[in-house]
Amino acid sequence: MxxxxxxxxxxxxxxxxxxxxxxxxxxxxxxxxxxxxxxxxxxxxxxxxxxxxxxxxxxxxxxxxxxxxxxxxxxxxxxxxxxxxxxxxxxxxxxxxxxxxxxxxxxxxxxxxxxxxxxxxxxxxxxxxxxxxxxxxxxxxxxxxxxxxxxxxxxxxxxxxxxxxxxxHEMRSLPHLTTPRCVLRPLTAEDAPRLSEIGGIPEVARNTVSIPAPWPVDEARDWIAAGRWKERPGFRLGILDRNGQLIGMAGLSPADQDGIASVAYFVEKSLWGRGLVTEVMEAFIPAVFRAFPLKALDADHDTDNPASGVVLRKLGFDYLGDRLGARTRLRLEPEPVSHYRLERSRFEARL
CATH class of the missing domain: 3.40.630.30 (Gcn5-related N-acetyltransferase (GNAT))
Structure with a gap:
């Protein structure tokens, strides 16, 4: 045959x-x-x-x-x-x-x-x-x-x-996305207690820039407000399982002058290793490129978090090298991060 x-x-x-x-x-x-x-x-x-x-x-x-x-x-x-x-x-x-x-x-x-x-x-x-x-x-x-x-x-x-x-198209478009095991939607103030519980542990918070551990609920509520959906780059969405339980976050930074924005994400520690981040970002990234005229998407991860690099490579990101990262709430001094980029042209060539 x-x-x-x-x-x-x-x-x-x-x-x-x-x-x-x-x-x-x-x-x-x-x-x-x-x-x-x-x-x-x-x-x-x-x-x-x-x-x-x-x-x-x-x-x-x-x-x-x-x-x-x-x-x-x-x-x-x-x-x-x-x-x-x-x-x-x-x-x-x-x-x-x-x-x-x-x-x-x-x-x-x-x-x-x-x-x-x-x-x-x-x-x-x-x-x-x-x-x-x-x-x-x-x-x-x-x-x-x-x-x-x-x-x-x-x-x-x-x-x-x-x-x-x-x-x-409705199911696969921002700000509401559906994947096989998850649903993405804008975060609300009511999500703050659950989000602070998920993100406010050292294993998760240390891989973010702005989240402390523990994460007070009031701070989480302000963080949600700062990243509300605004129909332009610079927002965060909640990741929910099919039972409606909040299990994580996917976000996009404002675009820089070159038309490049950064993606970020985390999920509840108990769900690591199940392919959920890859699944969510495989819906999130195409939706972002469809919604906004971005030239490229950037991402980085701490050099001591190689699992995130595996996810980024699966998503088609190219490794650009290591650089000094931003100071975070849990790291007193900037530490090396691995820098990745997904050009729009490379993304579209994969379709």
């Missing part, structure tokens, strides 16, 4: 989406061959064997918007946009947010084409799990219709859904 997308990959914080390969047949059979998976897929038979998987691959070779979902090199599912959005995920991978994460990446790519139409999708009435994923992706219910399921050899009621370009 040949595929003109052999060299194309879509990377997310936890996943890599790529073209399907002949070597994927065993994993496809194992995943789709599970009746608990196939019973939710209208066109898929059960039992499902290697010949079915091979036909599946030959069909996909002719479709430009079909992706294998992989994690740590292993195939765990598939996602496609043909006349609608569809996906499957191996049962062992359910409940981890992978379908939502892959969906955001694939839909971003779809609507990057200005001529791409609105998307449709749907699910069987009794597949509430899939309905939850599609709602997180912004799809809205438009009606019902019966649909035949080959694996169950019967017709079942299904719910139809639509995602418009306008709704997607």
């Amino acid at each position: 040949t595929d003109r997308r052999d060299e194309i990959e879509i990377k997310t914080p936890r996943l890599t989406l790529r073209t399907f390969r002949a070597a994927d047949v065993p994993a496809i059979v194992e995943g789709i061959g599970d009746f608990e998976v196939s019973k939710w897929l209208a066109p898929v038979p059960h039992p499902y064997g290697p010949a079915d998987a091979e036909w599946y691959l030959e069909t996909l070779a002719r479709q430009p918007n079909y992706w294998a979902i992989t994690r740590k090199g292993a195939l765990i599912g598939g996602m496609a946009i043909d006349d609608s959005l569809g996906y499957w995920l191996a049962r062992s991978e359910w409940g981890q947010g992978y379908a939502t994460e892959a969906g955001f990446a694939v839909i971003d790519r779809w609507f990057a084409n200005p001529e791409a139409p609105d998307l449709t999708s749907g699910h069987f009435d009794d597949n509430a799990r899939s309905g939850g994923v599609l709602c997180k992706l912004g799809f809205e219910y438009t009606g019902r219709k019966p649909m035949f399921c080959r694996a169950r050899d019967a017709e079942f009621p299904s719910r139809r859904m639509t995602l418009s370009r306008a709704k997607w």
Whole structure:
């Protein structure tokens, strides 16, 4: 099987989406061959064997918007946009947010084409799990219709859904952004107690310029007011989980005379190492470049915080070297920081 997308990959914080390969047949059979998976897929038979998987691959070779979902090199599912959005995920991978994460990446790519139409999708009435994923992706219910399921050899009621370009743009535009696991919105004075709790510990505060440890709630409230959303560079947004709990902050400095602004971020210490910052900034940075005519974005981190450098490189920033950083609330003297920059031209070349 040949595929003109052999060299194309879509990377997310936890996943890599790529073209399907002949070597994927065993994993496809194992995943789709599970009746608990196939019973939710209208066109898929059960039992499902290697010949079915091979036909599946030959069909996909002719479709430009079909992706294998992989994690740590292993195939765990598939996602496609043909006349609608569809996906499957191996049962062992359910409940981890992978379908939502892959969906955001694939839909971003779809609507990057200005001529791409609105998307449709749907699910069987009794597949509430899939309905939850599609709602997180912004799809809205438009009606019902019966649909035949080959694996169950019967017709079942299904719910139809639509995602418009306008709704997607709204979800991915400042100051309200939606990611697979988080929502960003302007901070308010009511966020001060929670924000001071998250940011006011030494492990977080030492990597910021203006936050002390501990961080008095009144100071946090003033800090929020100083960074309120003003429809121009120089603001901070709260990062919330999908339950509405504030878990961090993403911000943009005012632009300098050269049209360069700096990004900053932090999340609650208990959530470090889960890819949340990468996920959030992969939505935040494109939204910033769309909203403001900036030449570039800068970022830096203390040289003793290499994990932040890993995030910045994943986001496409180039390392420019070390320099002396600003004096901070927790560091009495300026210390070396690693300086990074993402030029608009480099960002746009990656799209």
